[in-house]
Amino acid sequence: MSKLICVARIGAAHGVRGEVRLWTFTEDPLAVLHFGPLTTKDGSRSFEVAKAREAKDHLVAAIKGVTDRNAAERLNGLELYVPRERLPETDDDEYYHADLIGLAAETTSGAPLGRVLAVHNFGAGDIIEIAPPSGSTLMLPFTNAVVPTVDLAGGRVIIELPGEIEGEDKDSSDDSASQESDAAASNSARRPRESGDP
Secondary structure: OOOEEEEEEEEEEEOOOOEEEEEEOOOOHHHHHHOOOEEOOOOOOEEOEEEEEEOOOOEEEEEOOOOOHHHHHOOOOOEEEEEHHHOOOOOOOOEEHHHHOOOEEEEOOOOEEEEEEEEEEOOOOEEEEEEOOOOOOEEEEOEOOOOOEEEOOOOEEEEOOOOOOOOOOOOOHHHHHHHHHHHHHHOOEOOEEOOOOO
């Protein structure tokens, strides 16, 4: 069974003719027009975006078969998915978040660190979250310096642990956060694609 990738979420109704606010998780927001039918996660319902236009931070979209406000309101909160193989291939050093989640994480010396839990962006660059077998998750800058190797075929990422993660004691969490931010800023950023970026 193909892996499903969440590419959009339907928001509130817009107007009285059945249009909805649509938040997309793709590099090009209008890419949802070209994916064909989008389904709910369980595959029980299918939708097709007939047309869309950009608004401030979302799209205003018409869904085929949805012609009034009441029908549009019933769709609020639905996430829309496409099979992974329908998405375009990525460039070198670009990855779909969904392809990274679950990969084994190892140090450059081969020691296991855990598994990739998520990739976040809180506004200062991408952060890879790794869940070790026990204890707190690790939040590391997703840069070429910290993650020099992404081996999708081998099911793993190689992590070069920064010094402050390896156990250097810091006087305050502010200093640690500042140094991590400085380290992230000084490394060349690697852009994983959002969970559905074409």
